[in-house]
Each structure stands twice: as structure tokens, then as C-alpha cells.
Amino acid sequence: MQKASYRRHRFHPDIIRQAVWLYFHFTMSYRDVEDFLAEREIDVTYETVRLWVLQFGQAYAHRIRKRRPTAFDHWYINEVFVNIGGKQMYLWRAVDGEGEVLDVLVQRRQNKRAALKLMRKLLRNQGVRLLKIVTYKLKSYGAAFRDLRLSHLHYTGLSNVSVYRTN
Numbered sequence: 592m593q594k595a596s597y598r599r600h601r602f603h604p605d606i607i608r609q610a611v612w613l614y615f616h617f618t619m620s621y622r623d624v625e626d627f628l629a630e631r632e633i634d635v636t637y638e639t640v641r642l643w644v645l646q647f648g649q650a651y652a653h654r655i656r657k658r659r660p661t662a663f664d665h666w667y668i669n670e671v672f673v674n675i676g677g678k679q680m681y682l683w684r685a686v687d688g689e690g691e692v693l694d695v696l697v698q699r700r701q702n703k704r705a706a707l708k709l710m711r712k713l714l715r716n717q718g719v720r721l722l723k724i725v726t727y728k729l730k731s732y733g734a735a736f737r738d739l740r741l742s743h744l745h746y747t748g749l750s751n752v753s754v755y756r757t758n
Contacts, residue, residue: 606633610640611647663687664722668709668732670701683709693717706735714739 597604606628613624621637621644628635665688670681681701685693694713698705706729721744726732728747736745 602633602635606635607643607647608651610635611643611651614640614644615648615652663689663691664719665725666693666713666721666723667725669727670729673697681705685709685713701729701731703731703734703738706731707738710735710739710741 597607600607610624610628613619613627614621619627621640624640625635625637628640667686667688668683670683673680673682675697678699681698683696683698683705685695687693694709694716696705696709696712698708721741723746724736724741724744725746725748732747733742733745736742
């Protein structure tokens, strides 16, 4: 990934960084970021903020991901039912032993294919040597772990319920 170039931009790179950071960190709208900067006497339109997010957002996210510490070697995976657009979907979530959310996946089905998709995505993105994966007794997990040859790491039941709590 190449370094972000601020050439031919009217505003100072610190202002651009601050606007993009506000947008992603506080999940503000473009207009909210525009108002926030206007309070600090920086006259930027929401359309300019949108273009900055599109141009620099991915590079910033990549740098932040690289600096993030590696995941804990114990993972807890579960799924919940959610209604999206009137349809029942499954939200698959992976949490490490310290309570950090590793990844989230929304699928229509609760089957081996969905479990495989989540596990492949996790293994590709985390880059950590696993010692233990704890799940509920859903049979899709067992089938997926057999295909990935990870069944020796798979445990069913909850040894630490507190990591599933949400704030």
C-alpha cells in the first residue's frame, strides 16, 4: 500500500486526517463532520469530506490494522438470529479471549458453508497460532472444523461466558 499523497489538496493534511478519523471513529455522517469542522472555523463541504473518505479512508484503515495487536490465541464463536428487512438472518460473531470482536458475518443460513466462510475469513485476516476455538454445539461448526483440519482445537460449551456480553 502506498503512502497517501496530499498534493493538489487545498487543506492541510492534518485537517483531512481529522475529518476522515471523525467520520470513521464516531460513525458521524458527512454533514456532521462538516458541522464539527465549521465550529472550528474550517469551511469544508460535506461533499469534500465524502471525497476524502473515499480517497484516504482505505489507506488509513490499512495502517490502523497493521498497528493493531495480534489476536489472543483463544477464540469464541457464536451466532444470533436477527431480522433484516423482515427476513431472518444469522449474525456470526468471533471474539478473542480478551473480548475483542475479531469479525462479524451475516448469512441467510446456519450451515457448514457459512461456518467455513467465517473461519476462512478469520484465519486469513488474523495470522495467529490458535490454541482453542470454543463454540456452541451446533453441528455446522464440527463439520467446518473437520474440513479445515482444526477439530483438535474445537471445544464445545462456554468456558468464559463474560466475553459474549455486549456493552
